[in-house]
Amino acid sequence: MDIQLVRIDDRLLHGQVATTWAKTTRINRIIVVSDEVAANPISKALVSQAAPPDIKAHVVTLDKLVEVYFHPMFLNVKVLLLFTKPSDVAAVYKRGVYINTVNIGGMKFTQGKKMITHFISVDDSDIEAFKFLDARGIELEVRKVPSDRKQLLMDILKKGNHI
Template structure:
């Protein structure tokens, strides 16, 4: 699997992903990785329909991604992996899915979370997952679209006294 972009964005497939990021990365497949979404047939159907017609879209569980990561049929497939949270990203890393950068596009504010930017909110579990990934040498950058200036998530967390 040729991971062209690994993105955390709880909106999943939407305009920015379906157009700007897909074009910028040259992908042929979007894979949404979420246990919750994978178990919801209606949400799966809607997400698949949101992808551009020339790009295949799939919704799978975290376990399924780990199972298929080295499958011969995935060998040269250029993919964009979409996640809703950093904990799932940490899980796949620990299970041998190789990547060196995570793009954070949006993590909405919900009860128990604190805003660190106007479109990224975190709780303690998110912070711990980001810390783990940072310790592994993974670049953790915040950008909505490719033309935005990168903000490093660890710098944002330090500046906001979240660490």
């Protein structure tokens, strides 16, 4: 599997991902990796419908991603992995899915989360997952779209005294 982009965006597949990121990364497949989304037939259908016509979109569980990551059939497939939360990224990394950079595009505010930018909110579980990934040398960069200036998530967390 040729991973072109790993992105965390709880809005899943929407205009920014479907158009700008897909075009910039020249992928031919988007894989939403989430046990929760995979268990919801409506969400799965919406993801498939939101994909650009020339790009296949799938929703898989974490287990399924690990299984297909090592399958020879996907060796030269250029993919964008789309996650809803950082703990899932950490979980697949622990199981051997090689990741060197994670783009954080959107994590909505909910009860118990702190706003760290105008489009990213985190709780303690998110921060622990980000710290785990950072400790392994994985770049955690914040950008909504490719043309935005890249910011490092760990710098934002440190500046705001969140870690």
